[in-house]
Amino acid sequence: LTQDELKKIAAYKAVEYVESGMVLGLGTGSTAKHAVDRIGELLSQGKLKNIIGIPTSKKTHEQAVSLGIPLSDLDSHPVVDLAIDGADEVDPHMNLVKGRGGSLLREKMVEGACKKFVVIVDETKLVKYVGASGLAMPVEIIPFCWKFTAIRLQKLFEYAGCSAKLRTSGENGDPFVTDNGNYIVDLYFKQDMGDLRAASDAILQLAGVVEHGMFLDMATTVIVAGELGVKVTDK
Numbered sequence: 001l002t003q004d005e006l007k008k009i010a011a012y013k014a015v016e017y018v019e020s021g022m023v024l025g026l027g028t029g030s031t032a033k034h035a036v037d038r039i040g041e042l043l044s045q046g047k048l049k050n051i052i053g054i055p056t057s058k059k060t061h062e063q064a065v066s067l068g069i070p071l072s073d074l075d076s077h078p079v080v081d082l083a084i085d086g087a088d089e090v091d092p093h094m095n096l097v098k099g100r101g102g103s104l105l106r107e108k109m110v111e112g113a114c115k116k117f118v119v120i121v122d123e124t125k126l127v128k129y130v131g132a133s134g135l136a137m138p139v140e141i142i143p144f145c146w147k148f149t150a151i152r153l154q155k156l157f158e159y160a161g162c163s164a165k166l167r168t169s170g171e172n173g174d175p176f177v178t179d180n181g182n183y184i185v186d187l188y189f190k191q192d193m194g195d196l197r198a199a200s201d202a203i204l205q206l207a208g209v210v211e212h213g214m215f216l217d218m219a220t221t222v223i224v225a226g227e228l229g230v231k232v233t234d235k
C-alpha cells in the first residue's frame with residue numbers, strides 16, 4: 001500500500017464517526033483532504049445530512065466549497081462536535097506536531113473548540129518523542145522583527161540542539177505568509193525537549209509569537225493506518 005492509500009484508509013475510518021447534523025472541523029493537509037472528500041461524497045449520496053463544516057485553512061475552505069459542503073465559522077459555531085485532521089508527528093501520549101502545511105493557528109483554534117478531535121495518520125508519523133522526526137516544529141510569529149524572534153526561539157531550546165529557520169515559499173526565497181498574514185519559524189531539534197508543557201509555555205511567553213505546532217492533550221482519538229491494518233486509540 002502506498003502512503004497515500006494508507007492516509008485514505010485512516011481518513012475514511014475517521015469519517016465513520018461523522019453523524020448527520022454535526023458541526024465538523026475540517027482539517028488541512030493531504031490526509032485530511034481524503035476525509036473532506038469522503039464527507040462531500042456521503043453528502044452528495046444523501047447518506048449524510050445537515051452537516052456544517054468549519055474549515056481550518058483557506059485551502060480546505062476552497063475544497064469544501066467545490067464539494068458543496070455547507071460552511072460556517074467559529075463565530076457562528078463556537079462549539080464544534082468533531083474535528084478530523086492529520087498530523088506531522090504523533091508521540092506515545094497522543095501529543096502532536098502539526099503545521100508543516102502552515103495552517104497550525106486556525107487548526108488549533110478549531111480543534112481546541114471541539115468535543116472530539118480525531119487525528120488521522122499513516123504509520124510513518126509515529127515518533128518516540130516530539131521533534132524526533134528531525135522535521136520542522138513550526139511556530140507562527142508576527143513578521144515584525146522576525147529575526148529577533150527566531151533567535152530567541154533558538155536560544156530557548158539550545159539545550160535540545162535546536163536550530164530555527166524562517167520558512168520561505170517558492171523559489172524566490174520570500175518568507176512564507178500564513179492565511180493570517182504571519183510568518184513561520186521552523187524549529188529543528190536534535191534531542192528531546194523534555195517537558196512539553198513547559199516548552200509550550202516558554203514559546204508562548206515570547207512577545208511576537210502567535211502560536212506553535214505542538215498540540216498537547218488535544219487529540220481524543222488517533223487512527224493510524226499501517227501495512228498491518230488500522231489501529232484506533234482513544235484518549
Ligand code: DER
Nearest residue numbers: 029030031086087088099101
Ligand atoms: O499542516 C498540518 O497541520 C497538516 O495537518 C499536517 O500536520 C499533516 O499533513 P499531511 O496529512 O499532508 O501529512
